[in-house]
Amino acid sequence: MRLLSTALISLLTLCPPGFSQEPDAEAFFKIQCVACHNIGSPGILGPDLAGVTERQTREWLVPFMMDPPAVLASGDPYAQELLAAANNVQMIKIPGLDAAMANALLDYIEAQSGADPKPAPVVETEPFTAEEINSGREYFTGAKSLENGAPACTACHTTYDIGSWGGGRLGPDLTHVSQRLQGRAGLQAWLTMPASAVMTPIFSKQRLTKSEIRDLVAFLESENEKSPSEAPAVTASFFSAGVIVAILLLVMFGLIWKNRYRSTRIPMVERAKR
Amino acid sequence: MDVRSQVSMLFHMDKCIGCHTCSIACKNIWTDRKGTEYMWWNNVETKPGTGYPTRWEDQLNYKGGWEVVDGELQLKSTSRSKIIPNIFHNPSMPTMDDYYEPWTYKYSDLFDAPEGDDQPTAMPISMVTGEYIDVKAGPNWDDDLGGSQVYAENDPNLEALTPELRQQMFEIERLAFFYLPRMCNHCLNPACVAACPSGALYKRGEDGIVLVNQKQCRGWRSCVPACPYKKVYFNWSTGKSEKCILCYPRLETKQPPACHHSCVGRIRYLGNVLYDASRIEEIAGCPENELISKQRELILDPNDPEVIEAAKANGIPDDVITSAQQSPTYKFVMEWGLGLPLHPEFRTLPMLFYVPPLSPVLSSRNGEATRNNGTDLLHEVDEARVPIQYLAEIFGAGNTEPVRYALRKQYAVRMWRRHVTVGDVDEATAKAALVEADCTVDQAEAIYRLTSLAKYEERFIIPPTHREQAMELLKDPMENKQDTGFGFIEPPIRV
Structure with missing residues (x-):
């Protein structure tokens, strides 16, 4: 007990500054x-x-x-x-x-x-190449992992064009995020330091690199341009796919264990009644 | 030679009256707990009939016992490759309906019903759900329904008979049936032990009783389909398997098992035999028509000095050997050739033997007089109401010879005793019958004595269990020698 309280006290004194x-x-x-x-x-x-x-x-x-x-x-x-x-x-x-x-x-x-004015951050304006858009999609879907180990966007977000299964539904749909954040500047600012309760704790430790941000911005901008609407809801197809797979599994089990024992007495009595 | 001792039982079917006292004695002692309502470690079946659980003899369904595949003995129900994919759902598990849904009656209604014009009735209530049920089956439905068109006709053993013989068995006035008391056979090659993935089932070294270690059982239930006699049961309340324990607490105190002790027909005999454990695999895998004779080869002569020496070398105590020398089972099975195993084709080498039942010969009624169709009882084994092929299906793996031998000898002994007591059979005929049935006068007298007159001490030759020796294998008796004379939960501390 004494040992425990000592440990507790030393832990409290070692608490990060900013606490008190x-x-x-x-x-x-x-x-x-x-x-x-x-x-x-x-x-x-x-x-x-x-x-x-x-x-x-x-x-x-x-x-x-x-x-x-x-x-x-x-x-x-x-x-x-x-x-x-x-x-x-x-x-x-x-x-x-x-x-x-x-x-x-x-x-x-x-x-x-009062200090010397700092130069305004530069927002790049040169057009994105197809490779950058493609690389952004790969970062988004997780096909390519992010350098500092952050989770891929698709874990929580979806966009219009990332395949039929779509992405996660925890975060908002990012199809028109570029429009919502007023283009490149907003996207770049957000991706530099995502400021939301969920994203901050993750991305303040595992920052995106400059080139990753650029690729992702490219991808999200292209999504906004070519997508007529928000990503289609995939919940229904997930559900129906689940039903189909379950039926297939049951059919497979039925075939594997085709000769399993079922019942003796009831069919015997039924046969005799006929 | 690896000599071991096995407690072995013999049921004299010719004496069974089907009273179910054995089943009730067992039920009251062992299976009137929660979760065991449907279990009958001992049950009595009416043959022909489908038995309990329904059609248990049909191994196409239940996959019990062993089979020989490419010269190798294998379990039908499971194997090393089959056990993993089937571990959560064994595909040949009997359902509750195949046993029966246990029920009781709401007796309180008889007392609590308000006064009215009608007699109150006690409705049947399921012992599983507690709801009212419409009783559809019971542990001896064959008998309860009087050998119905459904239950008697679906006896799997009838499949070996010709349609004429089948029809003959169910003809009015020629109808015949007999009782088959069943319990765990405490086999020499038990399929339940082999199938258990947790190693919870074991065969006790000193007397060969097959037991389930309740601490080690994990409820996989592989034993239930594996046992061809369906004598391992799953307790739904404890989640573990249970089976007949041959009343070992009684055996250890020199009392016969409850079912044996309570048998009013005195059909049950119990004694130990010595057998050669090193030949089990070879003999369990031999061709079907040799199974009975080979199993008899496995049982050793307890009077043979060589066997006695090997038994002693194996640590079998002298009094266990003496007990084997007096064993009634040994006499019925080995000396007289009357005892036959139940369904030897399951290849588990059951150590419960049956003397096949006699049945009336065919007779006809002409006016007032009933007349036997034949004149010579001995030769009419084939004319008996229960066809010998049917008995051979049950006791001979389809082989009629050992069954015919046992029936003939019983008839011959009867003729001999008829000559002695009534005198309407002359000595020459009786002796000729004995010779023909491979029997001597002395043997006939001995069979007669053990069959009809045997008292408690002759029917039950219970080998001393010597638990103290078994314990010595597990615990060193010198462990606490020169140690503290007390057991202390907390050791004394000198302050």
């Missing part, structure tokens, strides 16, 4: 924010954050950072303005962003605002 100390805003910013935002120049999707505390009060900023969709839904005029400026791409609710972290982030942004 100041939230590490810089690290958080570099993981969660940089995909869309920048300080000192416009981000890929979101506005330049330099001087954001001068443009709005903290009383407005902190709740917005914690839950952007809620503030947008409340019909706040400034929030609507921001949405329009960002080509109608909504900022998502960032997992792990609480009031303390929001304040720490604003402190960090204030501190960085």
Whole structure:
């Protein structure tokens, strides 16, 4: 018992910083924010954050950072303005962003605002080649594994054109994701650091490489262009395939164990009755 | 020579009256627990009939026993390659309906029914579901239905008979039947033991009783189809197999098994025999028509000095050898050639032997007088109401010779005793009959004595089990010598 509590205490003291100390805003910013935002120049999707505390009060900023969709839904005029400026791409609710972290982030942004403006991230515009699209499809379906060991997209997502079985249904259909995220910039930003409760924990450890992102963007863009609708629901065909396979298995069992024992007495009595 | 001792039983079918006392004695002691309702470790069947479970003798269905494939002895039901694909569903498992759905009656209705114009009745209730059931079959349905067109006619042994003989068996006023008490044969080559994937079934070394280790049984149920006599049962409550244990707790205390002890017709005999275990495989695989004679070769003469020496070398105690020398089974089977195994063609070398039953010779009724059609009883074995081919199917693997021999000898002994007690058969005829039946006067007297007069001590020669010696194999008696004289759960600590 004594040994156990010692172990427990030493474990508690070894707890990661941030548990009881100041939230590490810089690290958080570099993981969660940089995909869309920048300080000192416009981000890929979101506005330049330099001087954001001068443009709005903290009383407005902190709740917005914690839950952007809620503030947008409340019909706040400034929030609507921001949405329009960002080509109608909504900022998502960032997992792990609480009031303390929001304040720490604003402190960090204030501190960085005076520094030298950083160059805006480049969004490539050159057209994708067929190989890139194809390679993107292979990454998506898992035919080619992602370099840092992240799971293939198809585990949770589906698109219009990845074969008759489709992909997973846990995440949203990605056929028109390129349209939803306003093209290349949005896709690239998302894939650099996917900011959703499910994806962040996975992809912050197993990052996609630059070339993988480019291939996937190529594939998703081509999907959007050539696909008339969302991916067809494959639930029904899964079900009917299950039924067919089950019937085939039963028929096979029936043939293998054709001569199995069934019953003696009932057929004997039935025969005698006739 | 690998001499071992086997407790072996003999049922004198000519004395069985079909009273089922044996079955009830067994049921009350061993199988009135939950999960064993449908089990009858001992049951009595009416022949011709389909038996229990229905048509158990039909191995095309149940795949019990052994067969010789390319000169090698193999189980019909399973093999090393078949056991894995079939392990979750054995394809030749009898269903509950083939045994019967056990039932009781709602006796409380007889007492609790409100007063009315009609007598209250006790409705049958299934002992499995607890619901009311329409009783469709029972453990001796053949007899309950009086040899019906369904059950008697579907006896698998009748298939060997010509249509005329079959018809003759069921003719009014010539109808014949007899009883067949059955229990585990405690075979020398048990198929159930061979089929068990968990090694839970074993044949006890000192007396050859076949048992299921309840701790080791995993409920695969391979034994159930493998046993051609369908005498291993699955307990649905414990999930393990159970079978006749030959009342070994009784045997170990020098009492005969309950079914033997309670038999009112005194048809049951029990004694041990010595056999040569090294020849089992060879003999179980011999051609079908030699099975009976070869099985007799397997049983050794307990008075032969060579056998006695080999038995002692194998660690068989002296009193077990003495007991084998007095064994009634040995006399019936080996000395007199009367005892025959049940369905030897299953090749399990059963160690329960039957004296085949006599039946009335054909007779006709003319006005007031009933007249025997024949004059010479001895030669009318073939004229008996139960065709000898039918008995040969059951006791001779289709071979009529050993059955005819046993029946003739019984007739001859009867003629001899008729000469002695009634005197209407003259001595010369009786003696001629004995000679013809391969019997001497002394033997006839001995057969008569053991058949008709034998008391408890003569019918049951129970070998001492010597459990203390069996225990010594597993546990060192010197283990605690010069050790503490007490058993301690917690050892004493000196403070």
